[in-house]
Amino acid sequence: MYLLKIKGTEKIPDFVQIRDKKMTLIAYFRLSQVEKGIEKNNLIKYKQKIIDGINKTSFGKIYKL
Numbered sequence: 001m002y003l004l005k006i007k008g009t010e011k012i013p014d015f016v017q018i019r020d021k022k023m024t025l026i027a028y029f030r031l032s033q034v035e036k037g038i039e040k041n042n043l044i045k046y047k048q049k050i051i052d053g054i055n056k057t058s059f060g061k062i063y064k065l
Helices: 031-040 044-056
Strands: 002-006 015-019 025-030 062-064
Touching: 002 044, 015 031, 015 044, 025 031, 031 044
Parallel strands: none
Antiparallel strands: 002 015, 002 062, 015 025
């Protein structure tokens, strides 16, 4: 899986995308609602990896989980 952290604008919030190895979108949620997004997209078993990846990566970069 790959994690992309996307910087928003004044009107659009920051987002996180999670994609599979073929870069198909698995999950898309606001950075301000990480836990809710993880639960909603049934990624609870990857919760700590996702949170660590969000904290490690900078905006606009792809992080491999």
